[in-house]
Amino acid sequence: MDxxxxxxxMFLLPGLLTLFLIIIFPLLFTIRVSFSGWNVSNPQMxxxxxxxxxxxxxxxxxxxxxxxxxxxxxxxxxxxxxxxxGMALLVWREARGRRFWRVLFLVPMMTxxxxxxxxxxxxxxxxxxxxxxxxxxxxxxxxxWLTESGxxxxxxxxxxxxxxxxxxxxxxxxxxxxxxxxxxxxAAIDGAGTWRTFWKVxxxxxxxxxVAAVIIRLIEASKLSDSxxxxxxxxxxxxxxxxxxxxxxxxxxxxxxxxxxxxxxTYLVLMIVxxxxxxxxxxxxxxxxxxx
Amino acid sequence: MRSRPYPGLVAVAAAAALTATACTAQNEAxxxxxxxxxxxxxGSDIGYQKYGKNYxxxxxxxxxxxxxxxxxxxxxxxxxxxxxxxxAVPVIGEPTQLHAKQxxxxxxxxVEVVNVPFGELHQKILTPLQAGQPAYDVMFYPSxxxxxxxxxxxPVPEKYxxxxxxQDVTAAYMDVATWDGKVVQYPVDGDRHYLKIxxxxxxxxxxxxxxxxxxxxxxxxxxxxxxxxxIAEAFSxxxxxxxxxxxxxxxxxxxxxxxxxxxxxSRAAPYVKNPDVKGGVFFDEETMKPLINTPGFVRAxxxxxxxxxxxxxxxxxxxxxxxxxxxxxxQTLMSYSWDDAxxxxxxxxxxxxxxxxxxxxxxxxxxxxxxxKSWDKKANQAAYFTWGWTSAVAKASSHQExxxxxxxxxxxxxxxxxxxxxxxxxxxxxxxSHFAPEFWEKQGWDKDVAKAYVDTLSGMEENPxxxxxxxxxxxxxxxxxxxxxxxxxxxxQESPQRxxxxxxxxxAKITNQIGKDKVRSAYRNVVALEDES
Numbered sequence: 001m002d003x004x005x006x007x008x009x010m011f012l013l014p015g016l017l018t019l020f021l022i023i024i025f026p027l028l029f030t031i032r033v034s035f036s037g038w039n040v041s042n043p044q045m046x047x048x049x050x051x052x053x054x055x056x057x058x059x060x061x062x063x064x065x066x067x068x069x070x071x072x073x074x075x076x077x078x079x080x081x082x083x084x085x086g087m088a089l090l091v092w093r094e095a096r097g098r099r100f101w102r103v104l105f106l107v108p109m110m111t112x113x114x115x116x117x118x119x120x121x122x123x124x125x126x127x128x129x130x131x132x133x134x135x136x137x138x139x140x141x142x143x144x145w146l147t148e149s150g151x152x153x154x155x156x157x158x159x160x161x162x163x164x165x166x167x168x169x170x171x172x173x174x175x176x177x178x179x180x181x182x183x184x185x186x187a188a189i190d191g192a193g194t195w196r197t198f199w200k201v202x203x204x205x206x207x208x209x210x211v212a213a214v215i216i217r218l219i220e221a222s223k224l225s226d227s228x229x230x231x232x233x234x235x236x237x238x239x240x241x242x243x244x245x246x247x248x249x250x251x252x253x254x255x256x257x258x259x260x261x262x263x264x265x266t267y268l269v270l271m272i273v274x275x276x277x278x279x280x281x282x283x284x285x286x287x288x289x290x291x292x
Numbered sequence: 293m294r295s296r297p298y299p300g301l302v303a304v305a306a307a308a309a310l311t312a313t314a315c316t317a318q319n320e321a322x323x324x325x326x327x328x329x330x331x332x333x334x335g336s337d338i339g340y341q342k343y344g345k346n347y348x349x350x351x352x353x354x355x356x357x358x359x360x361x362x363x364x365x366x367x368x369x370x371x372x373x374x375x376x377x378x379x380a381v382p383v384i385g386e387p388t389q390l391h392a393k394q395x396x397x398x399x400x401x402x403v404e405v406v407n408v409p410f411g412e413l414h415q416k417i418l419t420p421l422q423a424g425q426p427a428y429d430v431m432f433y434p435s436x437x438x439x440x441x442x443x444x445x446x447p448v449p450e451k452y453x454x455x456x457x458x459q460d461v462t463a464a465y466m467d468v469a470t471w472d473g474k475v476v477q478y479p480v481d482g483d484r485h486y487l488k489i490x491x492x493x494x495x496x497x498x499x500x501x502x503x504x505x506x507x508x509x510x511x512x513x514x515x516x517x518x519x520x521x522x523i524a525e526a527f528s529x530x531x532x533x534x535x536x537x538x539x540x541x542x543x544x545x546x547x548x549x550x551x552x553x554x555x556x557x558s559r560a561a562p563y564v565k566n567p568d569v570k571g572g573v574f575f576d577e578e579t580m581k582p583l584i585n586t587p588g589f590v591r592a593x594x595x596x597x598x599x600x601x602x603x604x605x606x607x608x609x610x611x612x613x614x615x616x617x618x619x620x621x622x623q624t625l626m627s628y629s630w631d632d633a634x635x636x637x638x639x640x641x642x643x644x645x646x647x648x649x650x651x652x653x654x655x656x657x658x659x660x661x662x663x664x665k666s667w668d669k670k671a672n673q674a675a676y677f678t679w680g681w682t683s684a685v686a687k688a689s690s691h692q693e694x695x696x697x698x699x700x701x702x703x704x705x706x707x708x709x710x711x712x713x714x715x716x717x718x719x720x721x722x723x724x725s726h727f728a729p730e731f732w733e734k735q736g737w738d739k740d741v742a743k744a745y746v747d748t749l750s751g752m753e754e755n756p757x758x759x760x761x762x763x764x765x766x767x768x769x770x771x772x773x774x775x776x777x778x779x780x781x782x783x784x785q786e787s788p789q790r791x792x793x794x795x796x797x798x799x800a801k802i803t804n805q806i807g808k809d810k811v812r813s814a815y816r817n818v819v820a821l822e823d824e825s
Contacts (some may be wrong), residue, residue: 040414041440041765041806043422055801061776126605147608148781216499235548235609237783238776253411254769255418 034261073221084168117230121166142243149239175209325367369401378432383718426688435682436761482722483680492647507757524602541602543618543627548779550611560592562655565674572819583797585792588660593788635715675752764814774796
C-alpha cells in the first residue's frame with residue numbers, strides 16, 4: 001500500500017517541478033535581485049542590503065501609482081459589477097435574442113488589450129476623435145482627453161469598464177443560471193414584486209458569485225499596464241502611471257533591475273494583503289458562510 | 293567492471309572535442325570572404341524599385357570604391373550568417389532590412405535582421421554584450437548610447453576608415469563616432485535639431501502686415517525663443533493656409549517617453565551654452581554636481597510650459613511621429629526637431645512641398661554664466677547635435693569582416709544618396725557631399741528651399757557654440773529622469789524650478805549609483821566635443 005502511495009506521488013513530480021521552475025525559482029531569484037545593485041551600468045548581482053527598499057520608501061512616484069491604482073481599480077470594478085449584473089439580469093430574463101446579446105456583450109473582452117487601447121486612443125483623439133466631434137456638434141468645448149490629468153484618468157477608466165464589464169457579465173450570468181428555482185417560486189407565491197425578489201432572493205443568493213467575481217477582477221485590475229502604455233504612456237506627467245507601468249519603466253526600459261525587483265516584491269505583498277482583507281470584508285459584509 | 297567504459301568515454305569526448313575544434317577552425321577560416329566575379333560594372337545604375345513600389349524610381353550611379361556595389365559583389369560570404377539588431381521598421385529598421393537583402397543577393401551570405409521597438413532596443417543590445425554573448429554582430433542604435441556600449445565595440449579597422457565615404461563624413465559626426473580616441477561607431481546618419489517654418493506664411497506680405505498691425509513687430513523667421521512664442525501665439529487657431537481647417541503655432545515632441553528630453557535641450561541650448569564658459573552644460577566637471585536645475589534650464593522649461601497655448605490639440609502628448617505629421621502635414625506653422633518633419637513636408641505628394649524653410653534653432657538675448665552665476669546680456673545661439681542613428685560591430689563577433697563589409701555597403705555613396713530621399717528611413721545628411729544644394733534640387737526641391745536647408749545644416753557644423761547629448765553610462769536613466777521632470781512641469785504637476793530640482797536630485801543619485809569617476813571620465817568626452825570644436 002505504501003509502495004502504491006509512493007508510486008502515485010511520483011505523478012506529482014512534473015507538476016511540482018513546473019511549479020518550482022515557473023513560480024518558486026523566479027520568486028527566489030527576484031528576492032535575491034532585490035538586494036542587489038544590478039542596473040544598466042552594473043550587471044553584477046552585488047549585495048547591497050536593503051538599499052533598494054530604503055530608496056523605494058522615498059519614491060513618491062511609486063506610492064502615488066499605488067494610490068492611483070487603488071482608486072482606479074476600486075472605482076472601475078464597482079462600475080463593472082453594477083453594469084455587468086444589470087446586463088446579466090437582462091439576458092437572464094430576456095428570452096428573445098439571448099444568444100445574440102451574450103455574444104455581443106462578450107466582444108470587448110475578446111479584444112486584445114493593446115488593440116482595444118489603440119482603438120480607444122483614436123476615439124479619444126483630441127482633434128480627430130469622434131467623442132470630441134460629437135461634443136463639438138452639440139456646441140460644447142472639445143476635451144483634451146489624453147493630455148490633461150483628470151480626463152486622462154477618466155479615459156482610462158472608461159476603457160477598463162468597457163473591456164472588463166463583459167467578464168463580470170459572464171460570471172454573474174453563470175451564477176444566475178445556476179440559482180435554484182424554488183426560492184423564486186416561493187417569492188412569487190408570496191406575492192413579492194420584482195425589486196423585493198431581487199433584494200431578498202436574487203442578490204443574497206448571488207453573493208458568493210459576486211464576491212468571487214469582484215476579487216478576480218480586482219486581481220486582474222491590479223496588473224493594469226498595457227492599456228496605460230498605449231493610451232497615455234503614464235502621462236501627462238506621471239498622472240496615469242500604475243505600478244505595473246512604473247515597474248515596466250524602471251525594470252525593462254531603464255534597466256534598474258535590482259530596484260524594480262524590490263518594488264515588485266513589495267507590490268506583490270501589498271496586493272496579497274489588500275486582496276485578502278477585501279475578500280474577508282466582503283465575505284463578512286455579505287454574511288457568507290465558509291471560506292471564500 | 294566499472295573501469296572499462298571510462299576510457300571509452302574519454303575517447304568519445306576527445307573525438308568530440310577534436311571535431312569541435314576542427315569545426316571552429318573551419319568557421320574561423322570562413323571569416324575571410326572568397327573572391328568571385330563582380331556582379332556590377334563600375335558606375336552601374338543603382339535603384340530600389342525592384343524591392344517594392346513604395347521605393348522611389350530615382351537612380352544613382354554606383355560610386356567606385358571598396359564599399360561600392362561593384363567591390364562588395366566580388367566577395368563571397370556564402371556559408372556565413374550575419375546577425376543584426378536594429379530599430380523597428382521603418383526608421384533605420386527598413387534600410388537595415390533593405391540593405392541586408394541586397395547584401396545577401398550580391399555576396400551570397402545570409403543576413404538575419406531583428407527589428408525591435410525603441411523601448412526594448414537598449415536592453416536587447418546591452419544585456420547580451422554584458423553577458424559576453426555575441427548575440428548580434430552588427431547593432432544599429434542611437435549614438436548617445438556610446439557611453440554604455442563603447443567597452444563592447446570593435447574599433448573600425450583602418451581600411452574602412454580610409455574609404456571615400458568615411459573620409460567624407462563631417463568632422464562632427466566623426467567625433468560622435470569616436471570614444472577615447474578610437475572610432476568605434478560606424479557613421480550612417482547625421483542628426484541635429486533645427487527650426488522648420490512655413491515660409492509661405494511667414495514671408496507672405498498679407499500676413500506680415502496683419503502681424504505688424506496686431507503686435508507692432510515684424511513677422512520674420514524667429515531668431516529667439518521669445519520671437520518664436522510671439523509668432524506661434526499669433527497664428528495658433530487660425531486657418532492660415534485657407535484649407536478650411538484650423539492651423540496651430542508650434543508642434544513639439546512632448547510625450548514623456550518619446551524623446552521629450554531632446555526637445556527640451558533644444559529649447560535650453562541658447563540659455564545654457566555660453567561660448568565664454570568651458571566645461572559642459574550638464575554637470576560641473578569637477579564636482580559632478582548636476583547643472584540641470586540652474587537658471588538657464590529653468591528658463592527653457594518656463595518657455596516650454598508657456599508654449600502649450602500654441603500647440604495643436606493633443607500637442608501636450610505629441611511623440612516624434614505626431615510632430616512629423618503635424619508640421620509635415622501642414623497643420624502647424626513651426627516646429628523644431630530632427631529632419632524627419634522637414635523631409636515629410638518635402639515628399640513629392642506633400643501639399644506643402646516647397647513652401648517650407650529650414651533655419652537654425654532659435655536663440656536668446658541673454659545666456660546664463662554658471663561661473664559668475666549671472667546672465668550675460670548678449671545674443672546667443674547654440675547648435676544642438678542630438679544623437680542620430682549609428683551602427684557598430686560587437687567586439688565579440690566572429691564575423692567582423694563580414695559585419696564591417698555590410699556597414700560599408702549599407703553606407704556606400706549610392707545607397708546613402710537614395711536613403712536620404714526617403715523620409716521614413718531616418719537617414720539624414722552626415723557627409724560633406726550631402727550639403728550640396730544641387731543634390732536636393734535634383735529631388736525636386738526649390739532652389740531656395742534646398743539652399744536654406746543645406747546652409748542650416750552645414751552652418752551647424754561650422755558653429756563653434758555647440759551642445760552634444762550627454763553620452764555617459766546610464767544615459768537613458770538620466771534622460772528618463774529629465775523627461776519625467778519636463779513632463780511633470782508641462783502637466784502642471786510641479787513648477788519648472790521644482791521639477792528640475794527633482795531631476796537634479798535624481799541625476800545626483802544616478803551618478804552615485806554608477807560611480808562619480810566613471811561618469812566624469814565619460815562626460816569628459818562630451819565636454820571635449822563641445823569645448824574643442
